[in-house]
Amino acid sequence: MNNSPIGVFDSGYGGLTVLSELVKTLPGYDFLYLGDNARTPYGTRSFEVVYEYTLQCVKYLFSQNCPLVIIACNTASAKALRNIQQLDLPKIAPDRRVLGVIRPSVEKVAGITLNGHVGVLGTSGTVASESYPIELQKWSGGKVVSTVQEACPMWVPIVENNEIGTEGAEYFIKKNIENILRKDKDLDTLVLGCTHYPLLIDSIIKYVPKNINILQQGEITAEKLKEYLIRHPEIENKLTKNATLQFLTTESAENFNGKAEVFMGHKVEAGHVHL
Numbered sequence: 203m204n205n206s207p208i209g210v211f212d213s214g215y216g217g218l219t220v221l222s223e224l225v226k227t228l229p230g231y232d233f234l235y236l237g238d239n240a241r242t243p244y245g246t247r248s249f250e251v252v253y254e255y256t257l258q259c260v261k262y263l264f265s266q267n268c269p270l271v272i273i274a275c276n277t278a279s280a281k282a283l284r285n286i287q288q289l290d291l292p293k294i295a296p297d298r299r300v301l302g303v304i305r306p307s308v309e310k311v312a313g314i315t316l317n318g319h320v321g322v323l324g325t326s327g328t329v330a331s332e333s334y335p336i337e338l339q340k341w342s343g344g345k346v347v348s349t350v351q352e353a354c355p356m357w358v359p360i361v362e363n364n365e366i367g368t369e370g371a372e373y374f375i376k377k378n379i380e381n382i383l384r385k386d387k388d389l390d391t392l393v394l395g396c397t398h399y400p401l402l403i404d405s406i407i408k409y410v411p412k413n414i415n416i417l418q419q420g421e422i423t424a425e426k427l428k429e430y431l432i433r434h435p436e437i438e439n440k441l442t443k444n445a446t447l448q449f450l451t452t453e454s455a456e457n458f459n460g461k462a463e464v465f466m467g468h469k470v471e472a473g474h475v476h477l
């Protein structure tokens with residue numbers, strides 16, 4: 203079968219929360235997921251390293267015939283996407299596209315915030331990059347008047363180590379949420395700016411007042427991608443529609459399969475790739 207799938211990239215497993223929503227919203231399309239599990243996490247790495255790793259992974263997905271790559275990782279979207287779009291794509295693949303998760307979230311926030319007070323929870327890397335405040339300022343059409351952020355460095359390890367729902371996990375989730383609520387008492391929208399955080403939603407909602415909207419990116423990215431494909435038939439026409447779903451990991455495939463099944467809710471058989 204000659205596939206030209208939508209490539210979905212993440213530093214590890216987290217992007218599977220985005221992938222599963224993409225598959226639900228665009229069920230006929232082919233998808234190829236690449237998790238850089240051997241080098242995860244990206245959240246604590248430098249700008250240069252995240253850019254280098256992300257570009258390598260995007261190039262690999264291009265070599266696998268992907269006309270379009272979604273960077274499902276917030277850290278990589280924050281630190282690498284702009285350079286890839288502006289510096290690399292024109293040279294290496296001018297007819298292909300790479301999209302991230304920050305812009306779709308920002309557009310959604312602009313559509314739902316009533317008082318313009320927004321909070322963003324993310325990895326240390328995403329927070330330090332200031333990508334959310336900058337993009338919210340730029341793309342919200344003046345609707346966002348204040349953005350506060352909180353780095354939650356323990357949340358990814360909680361998910362990765364299957365500590366969801368434990369006493370220790372609750373401690374860190376409560377602490378970070380109390381911190382961000384303290385930074386702006388008028389918050390009306392809270393963005394879960396990291397792929398892993400939707401898996402902590404049952405704990406998160408316990409500590410967030412009911413009047414605050416909590417944005418999860420999987421659904422938003424899927425909804426925005428669907429709209430993008432309608433607006434860009436030149437990319438849409440290149441995508442094959444055999445409803446296949448393939449997985450690749452830079453770690454051992456066996457390790458990947460076990461955890462990926464938890465994220466996807468069904469059996470996964472990944473291939474190993476050495477970059």
Ligand code: DGL
Pocket residue numbers: 212213214216217242243244245246274275276277278325328358395396397398
């Ligand atoms: N995928 C990353 C993100 O969304 C979280 C995991 C990591 O730090 O690599 O920011």
